[in-house]
Amino acid sequence: VPATSTVCLHLRTVKLLVATQRSVIIIPKQVINxxxxxxxxxxxxxxxxxxxxFENMFKNGNWWLRSQGEQETLxxxxxxxxxxxxxxxxxxSCCLYLANKSQGIVTLLVPDDAVSAAKAQKSCNQPNNYxxxxxxxxxxxxxKRYGIRVEGALEFYSxxxxxxRHGKIGRGK
Numbered sequence: 586v587p588a589t590s591t592v593c594l595h596l597r598t599v600k601l602l603v604a605t606q607r608s609v610i611i612i613p614k615q616v617i618n619x620x621x622x623x624x625x626x627x628x629x630x631x632x633x634x635x636x637x638x639f640e641n642m643f644k645n646g647n648w649w650l651r652s653q654g655e656q657e658t659l660x661x662x663x664x665x666x667x668x669x670x671x672x673x674x675x676x677x678s679c680c681l682y683l684a685n686k687s688q689g690i691v692t693l694l695v696p697d698d699a700v701s702a703a704k705a706q707k708s709c710n711q712p713n714n715y716x717x718x719x720x721x722x723x724x725x726x727x728x729k730r731y732g733i734r735v736e737g738a739l740e741f742y743s744x745x746x747x748x749x750r751h752g753k754i755g756r757g758k
Contacts, residue, residue, distance in 0.1 A: 697737030
């Protein structure tokens with residue numbers, strides 16, 4: 586399950602994961618809504634490219650890529666304290682539903698920069714000053730508390746392709 590920033594920054598990696606045909610990639614409704622808002626900005630050609638790709642894939646039908654269904658959500662107990670957190674909780678509620686339904690591993694894919702920033706924040710014991718729309722370390726920790734694995738998209742793809750070469754393919758989303 587990719588976060589909005591992952592789709593914008595690592596669309597090529599998302600496409601490569603879909604092409605492996607080894608794991609279903611679910612695009613949360615919140616990500617689609619975010620991309621729709623972002624595509625209106627003149628500078629955000631990444632969001633427009635992602636929307637075009639998803640629309641084409643959804644229209645033509647691809648078993649390995651689909652959008653979140655209307656009922657595919659579970660409530661999250663935490664209350665949002667910012668617009669960023671409210672959006673993140675919507676993505677997390679999708680992940681929780683998928684994890685509960687499949688009883689499998691669900692991985693929230695974030696930009697590798699967000700993982701690095703969160704690790705640096707913890708090691709320095711400093712507040713997160715990372716700007717932009719990357720999920721903060723606090724939000725990624727929240728996902729982990731709910732049992733959702735969080736990984737950088739590039740690192741995940743690298744591990745995924747290495748494990749598939751060695752016959753160790755797991756089931757994830």
